[in-house]
Amino acid sequence: MTVEAQSDSSAQPQRSICIENLSKEYVRGKPVLKNISFTVQGHSSVAIIGPSGTGKSTLIRCVNKLIPPSSGNVYISGENITHLTGRNLRMARRKIGMVFQEFNLVERLSVMENVLCGRLGYVPSWRAWLRKYPQKDIDNAFSLLDSIGLLEFSRQRADSLSGGQRQRVGIARAIMQEPHVLLADEPTSSLDPKTSVEIMELLVSLSREHNIPLLINIHDVELAKRFTVRVIGLSMGGIIYDGPPSELTNDHLKQIYGGENWLQ
Amino acid sequence: MSPSPLRKWERFTFSERLARFAVFLGFAAALSISLRSVQIIPEFLYDAPTQVADLFSRMWPMDFAYYPAGIHDAMMETLHIATLGTLLAIVMAIPIGILGANNIVHFPLLNWLSKLILVSSRSVNSLVWALLFVAVFGPGPLAGTVCIGFRSIGFVGKLFAEALEEVDPGPIEALTASGAPWFSVFLKGYWPQAAPAFWGVFLFRWDINVRESAVIGLVGAGGIGMVLDTALNLFFWNRVSVILLSIFVVVILAELFVTAIRKRII
Ligand SMILES: Nc1ncnc2c1ncn2[C@@H]1O[C@H](COP(=O)(O)OP(=O)(O)OP(=O)(O)O)[C@@H](O)[C@H]1O
Numbered sequence: 001m002t003v004e005a006q007s008d009s010s011a012q013p014q015r016s017i018c019i020e021n022l023s024k025e026y027v028r029g030k031p032v033l034k035n036i037s038f039t040v041q042g043h044s045s046v047a048i049i050g051p052s053g054t055g056k057s058t059l060i061r062c063v064n065k066l067i068p069p070s071s072g073n074v075y076i077s078g079e080n081i082t083h084l085t086g087r088n089l090r091m092a093r094r095k096i097g098m099v100f101q102e103f104n105l106v107e108r109l110s111v112m113e114n115v116l117c118g119r120l121g122y123v124p125s126w127r128a129w130l131r132k133y134p135q136k137d138i139d140n141a142f143s144l145l146d147s148i149g150l151l152e153f154s155r156q157r158a159d160s161l162s163g164g165q166r167q168r169v170g171i172a173r174a175i176m177q178e179p180h181v182l183l184a185d186e187p188t189s190s191l192d193p194k195t196s197v198e199i200m201e202l203l204v205s206l207s208r209e210h211n212i213p214l215l216i217n218i219h220d221v222e223l224a225k226r227f228t229v230r231v232i233g234l235s236m237g238g239i240i241y242d243g244p245p246s247e248l249t250n251d252h253l254k255q256i257y258g259g260e261n262w263l264q
Numbered sequence: 265m266s267p268s269p270l271r272k273w274e275r276f277t278f279s280e281r282l283a284r285f286a287v288f289l290g291f292a293a294a295l296s297i298s299l300r301s302v303q304i305i306p307e308f309l310y311d312a313p314t315q316v317a318d319l320f321s322r323m324w325p326m327d328f329a330y331y332p333a334g335i336h337d338a339m340m341e342t343l344h345i346a347t348l349g350t351l352l353a354i355v356m357a358i359p360i361g362i363l364g365a366n367n368i369v370h371f372p373l374l375n376w377l378s379k380l381i382l383v384s385s386r387s388v389n390s391l392v393w394a395l396l397f398v399a400v401f402g403p404g405p406l407a408g409t410v411c412i413g414f415r416s417i418g419f420v421g422k423l424f425a426e427a428l429e430e431v432d433p434g435p436i437e438a439l440t441a442s443g444a445p446w447f448s449v450f451l452k453g454y455w456p457q458a459a460p461a462f463w464g465v466f467l468f469r470w471d472i473n474v475r476e477s478a479v480i481g482l483v484g485a486g487g488i489g490m491v492l493d494t495a496l497n498l499f500f501w502n503r504v505s506v507i508l509l510s511i512f513v514v515v516i517l518a519e520l521f522v523t524a525i526r527k528r529i530i
Pocket residue numbers: 026027032050051052053054055056057058059
């Protein structure tokens with residue numbers, strides 16, 4: 001793949017995400033996240049697992065302040081973005097690519113336009129309005145579409161694609177941002193097992209290629225173990241396990257998800 | 265296990281039934297009160313068929329020669345009033361609609377202000393708007409255009425605001441997360457989703473406005489209505505019939521046109 005960010009990334013200091021004592025309470029006195037801290041650097045892919053309602057989505061949304069954290073700090077490649085607002089926040093968000101469970105494409109726009117939406121943080125609104133994106137962006141979008149095997153779909157409307165294809169468009173859109181970190185909130189939960197594996201492969205390979213950390217919320221523990229180099233187990237808003245997938249035992253899983261009958 | 269008691273099920277709870285009965289009673293009362301205040305005079309009612317027959321006999325034969333001489337230009341003016349008026353309404357309704365969509369503008373006071381503007385536009389009848397603008401601009405098509413514009417803001421703005429509020433928040437979140445500025449989020453997130461509804465509303469309103477602008481001429485706001493008014497005042501009944509027929513034809517054509525286009529865009 002020949003996206004610009006690749007050549008840049010080797011020259012720049014390592015891309016990283018650092019979360020420091022992050023807490024979040026939607027309702028006062030009822031914290032959903034309690035003092036979460038961890039750091040991910042370079043091309044590591046990290047899975048975040050945990051039972052439903054434990055705050056995985058909240059954690060990932062606190063990173064780019066789609067949900068404002070209650071306390072703690074988030075650093076992207078060393079820059080503290082926790083207290084940014086307005087224009088500065090937008091500048092910081094460009095560095096954070098995000099992939100969603102429901103893809104969140106603009107259904108009525110073409111595949112190409114959806115991919116180019118990843119440039120909206122860089123391109124002035126009037127250019128977006130007239131669809132006069134810089135040629136460099138268009139070239140990058142085409143080569144990205146080519147590499148994910150969707151080149152021939154570029155003019156098709158996003159709602160005419162299958163789930164797996166849509167998710168790939170969603171990933172391409174995130175990569176267009178030239179992000180310093182890639183977040184994915186259950187990117188495979190709406191997909192069949194085979195497509196899920198393909199999407200995980202794509203995410204992990206992009207993280208390697210662009211040398212950026214990848215943070216994935218995922219319910220499928222096997223998939224997590226297979227594709228990531230580190231697993232963070234959340235339960236009741238705290239980190240219960242943080243280590244390589246090989247050391248994640250059934251005991252840990254019992255601790256994370258509770259009960260044990262389901263493990264058989 | 266002990267035998268479970270008989271479990272009753274009814275479509276409505278007791279209080280719901282009470283409320284429904286009260287509503288029914290209210291309707292009955294309203295009907296009887298309004299029947300009394302209308303004061304139908306039987307003599308006039310018996311007379312009506314003769315009057316209608318008389319009217320028709322005076323309208324016949326139709327004076328078709330009058331169409332090119334006196335109607336055509338006025339009819340074109342009516343269509344122009346309808347079209348320009350609708351465009352004017354759209355220009356004003358877009359910002360007001362955005363202001364009224366509570367998923368875009370998070371200040372309840374501004375939402376409320378927008379609702380106030382939209383409601384006042386709709387609650388004033390088009391003839392009243394026409395009288396108002398005839399007083400301001402003098403009689404003629406300008407007053408008619410502005411009248412149609414102001415009258416339509418409420419309709420267009422309300423439906424546009426609703427279309428915006430029904431937008432899927434997912435893509436909006438995705439664009440926001442990518443650091444896009446507000447206007448870009450609107451252009452690429454809200455607008456593509458609301459656009460079909462918007463153009464549908466635009467066409468629908470234009471169709472309504474063709475009908476409305478035929479009427480507002482009666483109070484001097486330009487177009488075919490003014491010609492109709494003159495013919496009525498001079499008792500030229502065979503002209504009146506041609507005017508009414510041409511209004512009928514144009515309204516039907518407008519409706520067919522709008523239906524055809526709506527099918528293509530939605
Ligand atoms: N906007 C909100 N307001 C109040 N409480 C919320 C809000 N969003 C989430 N919560 C609560 O925070 C907790 C964590 O939610 P979150 O969506 O982060 O869980 P999750 O781990 O992503 O679950 P899942 O695996 O089902 O996606 C839940 O108990 C939820 O009810």
